[in-house]
Amino acid sequence: MSILRGDSQLAQLTLARFREFLREPEAVFWTFVFPLLLATGLGIAFRSRPPEVVRIGVANSAPNASQVQRALLADPGLSPELLGDSAADLALRIGSIALLVVPHGADSVDYRFDDARAESRAARLAVDGALQRAAGRRDPVAVGESLVSEPGSRYIDFLLPGLLAMNLMGGGIWGIGFGIVDARRKKLLKRLAATPMSRAMYLLSFLVMRLTMTVIEVSIVVAFGVLAFGVPLRGSLLVFGGISLLTTLMFGSIGLLIASRARTQEGASGLMNFVMLPMWVGSGVFFAANKFPGAVQPVIQALPLTAAVDAMRINMLQGGGLGAVAGELAIIGAWLVLCFGLALTLFRWK
Amino acid sequence: MHPAVPFALDVRALRKRYADVVAVDGLDLLVAAGECFGLLGPNGAGKTTTLEICEGLLAPDAGEVIVLGRHWASDERELRQRLGVQLQETQFSEKLTVVETVRLFRSFYTGGRQVDDVIALVQLAEKSQARVGTLSGGQKQRLSVACALVGNPDLIFLDEPTTGLDPQARRQLWELVERLRAEGTTIMLTTHYMDEAERLCDRIAIVDRGKVIALGTPRELIRSLGAEQVVACGVHESESVPDHALEALPGVLRVRQDGGFSTLQVGAAHETIPALLDLLSRRGLTLTELRTHSPTLEDVFVSLTGRHLREQ
Numbered sequence: 001m002s003i004l005r006g007d008s009q010l011a012q013l014t015l016a017r018f019r020e021f022l023r024e025p026e027a028v029f030w031t032f033v034f035p036l037l038l039a040t041g042l043g044i045a046f047r048s049r050p051p052e053v054v055r056i057g058v059a060n061s062a063p064n065a066s067q068v069q070r071a072l073l074a075d076p077g078l079s080p081e082l083l084g085d086s087a088a089d090l091a092l093r094i095g096s097i098a099l100l101v102v103p104h105g106a107d108s109v110d111y112r113f114d115d116a117r118a119e120s121r122a123a124r125l126a127v128d129g130a131l132q133r134a135a136g137r138r139d140p141v142a143v144g145e146s147l148v149s150e151p152g153s154r155y156i157d158f159l160l161p162g163l164l165a166m167n168l169m170g171g172g173i174w175g176i177g178f179g180i181v182d183a184r185r186k187k188l189l190k191r192l193a194a195t196p197m198s199r200a201m202y203l204l205s206f207l208v209m210r211l212t213m214t215v216i217e218v219s220i221v222v223a224f225g226v227l228a229f230g231v232p233l234r235g236s237l238l239v240f241g242g243i244s245l246l247t248t249l250m251f252g253s254i255g256l257l258i259a260s261r262a263r264t265q266e267g268a269s270g271l272m273n274f275v276m277l278p279m280w281v282g283s284g285v286f287f288a289a290n291k292f293p294g295a296v297q298p299v300i301q302a303l304p305l306t307a308a309v310d311a312m313r314i315n316m317l318q319g320g321g322l323g324a325v326a327g328e329l330a331i332i333g334a335w336l337v338l339c340f341g342l343a344l345t346l347f348r349w350k
Numbered sequence: 351m352h353p354a355v356p357f358a359l360d361v362r363a364l365r366k367r368y369a370d371v372v373a374v375d376g377l378d379l380l381v382a383a384g385e386c387f388g389l390l391g392p393n394g395a396g397k398t399t400t401l402e403i404c405e406g407l408l409a410p411d412a413g414e415v416i417v418l419g420r421h422w423a424s425d426e427r428e429l430r431q432r433l434g435v436q437l438q439e440t441q442f443s444e445k446l447t448v449v450e451t452v453r454l455f456r457s458f459y460t461g462g463r464q465v466d467d468v469i470a471l472v473q474l475a476e477k478s479q480a481r482v483g484t485l486s487g488g489q490k491q492r493l494s495v496a497c498a499l500v501g502n503p504d505l506i507f508l509d510e511p512t513t514g515l516d517p518q519a520r521r522q523l524w525e526l527v528e529r530l531r532a533e534g535t536t537i538m539l540t541t542h543y544m545d546e547a548e549r550l551c552d553r554i555a556i557v558d559r560g561k562v563i564a565l566g567t568p569r570e571l572i573r574s575l576g577a578e579q580v581v582a583c584g585v586h587e588s589e590s591v592p593d594h595a596l597e598a599l600p601g602v603l604r605v606r607q608d609g610g611f612s613t614l615q616v617g618a619a620h621e622t623i624p625a626l627l628d629l630l631s632r633r634g635l636t637l638t639e640l641r642t643h644s645p646t647l648e649d650v651f652v653s654l655t656g657r658h659l660r661e662q
Contacts, residue, residue: 012457016446023445023481186441194405194437195501196430197458350407 009198013205017179021209031171031213036220038163046156046229054123055097056080057088062103071134072101075126098123107135157232160225161312162285165247167217169279169305172251173258173272175213176206180259181268184348193349207252214248234319243315243325243332247308250332253340254304260346279305307331357416358383358505358536359404364413366399366560373399374410375560381553383504386527386537388551390544390647392659396560397540398438401509404538405435418504431459434503436494438510444483448474451482452496459501472496472526488519492526499530506530508539512546524550542659544647556651563654571650577603577615580649581622583630584611584639591633599625604653610638615649 005011021027053076058069060082072080083091083100091097092112098120099113109131113120133139183189192202225231233240258275262268282296283289283305292300300306311328314320322329359381366374374396381387389397402408404415406422406429415422420429442451452465463471469478472492477485485493491511498506508527512520527550530537541547547554548568556564556571564571585591587610596605596612601622604615616622619642630637651659 007453007457009457012454016443016450016454019450020443020445183443187437187439188441188443190407191435191437191440191497194407194430194433194435195455195458196427196460 009201010205010208013197013202014208017205017209018212020179031217032220034167036224038221042156042159042225042229046154053077053079054099054119054126056123056127057083057091057097057100059088059100059102060084062105064103064106068101068103068109068131072127072130074134075130078123078126078130099127101127101131154229156225156229157317158288158313159286160221160229160231161316162283162309164218164221164244165283165305165308165312166280166285167221168214168244168247168308169251169276171213171217172210172248173255173276175210176252176255177259177262177268177272178265179206180256181262181265184259184263184350185265187350190350199347199349203256206256207249210248210252211245214244218244231316233316235315236321239322239325240312240315242322243308243311243329246329246332246336247311250304250308250336250339253336253343256343257339257346260343261348279303282306284309302331304332304335307335356383357381358385358418359387359538360414360416361400361404362414364400364403364415365411366396366403366408367411372560374403377413377557377560377562379555379562381505381536381538383536384534385552386531386539386550388547388554389538389540389557390542390547390551390554390651390659391540391557392542392657395557397542397557398509399560400557401507401538401540405433405507406430431461431501432504434498434501434506436498436506436508436511438513440494442482442490442493442497444481447479447481448485448493448496449478451493452500455497456500462501463499465500468496468500471499471529473522486519488515488522491515491519491523495523495526499535503535505536505538508537510540510542512541512543520546544651544659548647554647556647556654558651558655564650568647571647572645575603575615575645575650575653577617577645577649579616579619579642580645581614581616581619581626582611582639582641582643583614583626583637585630585635585637586610589635591629591635595629596626599629606652606656613649613652615645615653 056072056078058065058072058080061084062068065082069080069082072078080101081097083097088097088100092100095117098117099111102110102112104110111124111127113124115121180189183192193199222233226233254275258268258271262271282292282300283303284300285305289300289306289309290297307328311325311332314324314328318324357380359379361377361379364374364377365372377396377400379387379400389400391397399408403410404417406417406426417429418432422429446454448469449465452469456462456465466475466478469475472495474489474492474496477489482490482493495508495511498508511527512523515523524546527537527539531550539550551568553565553567554571555562564574566574589610590607591612593605593607596602596614599614599622601617601619602614603617606613614622614626623640623642627637648659651657
């Protein structure tokens with residue numbers, strides 16, 4: 001019997017997967033709306049805006065406070081305001097100003113700021129420059145500025161491949177795991193096992209469904225990232241597609257493994273969170289994974305999500321080809337083979 | 351049926367134990383091709399375990415199972431194509447329609463019936479486009495039978511097909527089983543309803559505690575009691591009549607008492623009843639209830655085990 005015929009097992013099983021999905025309005029809503037919500041959230045967080053202005057406090061108890069304020073206004077990057085003693089203390093404590101200037105007479109000031117805050121240290125340099133120039137300093141070196149904002153080095157560029165990989169993980173593990181546990185709880189798995197149905201075709205139908213969803217989800221997120229933020233896609237699209245599909249299959253087989261014995265949604269859900277939590281934290285979706293100490297790096301690097309995130313970043317941001325992501329693909333492939341093999345051995349149809 | 355395969359099902363010395371319970375304890379069965387065979391017994395008698403072993407879903411601890419002349423160990427692929435199985439408590443996907451569900455099951459078989467024919471056979475034609483989630487309990491059960499029939503099986507297993515159904519839905523399912531019988535389908539079903547077994551089955555094995563304790567056609571089993579009628583009478587709960595006084599009445603074969611309620615298996619009710627009334631009035635007892643009926647499989651089970659089928 002041909003696999004591609006409409007009345008073949010695989011076609012019928014896959015159709016059933018799609019019908020079950022499309023007839024569950026909530027599932028459809030979240031699948032398509034979640035990436036859009038995510039992208040909108042990013043849009044708000046990373047919208048274009050003028051360079052940030054640093055707020056500076058000037059103690060108004062000194063007689064020349066307003067002169068100092070005027071001198072600081074000469075730098076467009078500074079926003080000085082006059083503050084009473086207690087208001088100044090509070091503003092400094094809660095960080096609403098980066099630095100407090102306390103003038104002592106005409107030619108002496110104190111800077112009060114937190115040395116540990118990078119913003120405060122930068123504010124000290126800017127404030128000092130403005131005051132010294134106002135007092136007559138001439139800079140011996142002529143300086144010109146040209147501003148650069150290069151796609152690929154911004155946080156959004158770092159974040160987007162991470163979110164993509166994380167989305168594939170959630171889809172694979174939740175999407176496949178819950179479907180199978182539900183069928184087992186309803187004794188439908190046992191009923192199917194009593195027919196001549198090919199068990200491989202049954203499991204395959206879940207993966208086909210997942211792969212289709214991957215194409216849709218990844219397209220939405222990538223298109224939005226490229227169109228709205230100019231996130232670069234420097235690597236080959238073919239390699240990018242390959243990474244996405246292999247990652248989907250790998251997380252799908254982790255989903256299968258988790259679902260191979262679980263009898264209840266609650267049990268499966270606990271297991272899924274247990275599996276995913278270390279990766280949400282450790283795999284470098286939101287910040288670089290190399291911030292973790294060297295001792296745990298071997299573990300971090302071996303996590304499937306780390307490999308997926310790294311492969312996507314290498315492809316999208318650095319334009320790395322197949323050779324550049326070979327190590328990551330090997331890790332993903334190893335997880336795929338291990339989990340799929342274990343799932344087939346452990347799987348219970350009853 | 352092939353002459354070398356005289357039996358649809360041949361089960362010998364079957365045993366299966368779970369952690370601390372012996373579910374099947376040396377059970378033998380022979381089911382001929384074309385017959386409707388019933389396993390009748392109370393809950394926990396081992397009926398479902400026996401059936402699941404025959405269906406190849408459970409491995410027995412000991413014993414031999416030959417289905418359609420084949421063994422599960424060597425011929426699983428062929429057997430799956432030739433058997434129809436309906437399980438207790440399967441919930442089909444609620445989002446699919448009736449026709450989609452049957453078509454899905456049809457795709458598993460290399461040959462079989464037309465999807466629409468099967469749906470018509472189980473009388474779900476007008477529900478064909480309805481979602482499974484909207485069906486009643488009886489309709490869901492008939493859908494389950496349709497999925498078991500769609501591969502045109504040589505042998506079909508029905509596990510407690512009417513449990514939990516209302517009387518009308520039960521009758522519809524009975525009519526379906528009778529249509530299948532008339533078509534010559536070999537059926538093996540389990541039930542704990544004696545009226546169901548009596549009405550549907552050509553032969554019945556009464557099963558208790560993992561063993562077959564009686565085997566035969568419903569008529570043979572009932573006739574084995576030797577009783578023509580059963581007389582049941584009740585007196586006030588505080589009062590009682592000794593067994594020997596009842597046994598001494600004319601025509602009484604067997605007596606069973608349960609609180610103030612006595613059940614007498616009798617040869618001739620018209621001889622026993624006047625004497626019984628006379629006995630009660632001589633002892634000054636008040637009769638609260640008096641019934642007679644023809645013996646049923648229930649009476650057979652009670653006389654074999656001392657318990658009722660539905661007792662638990």
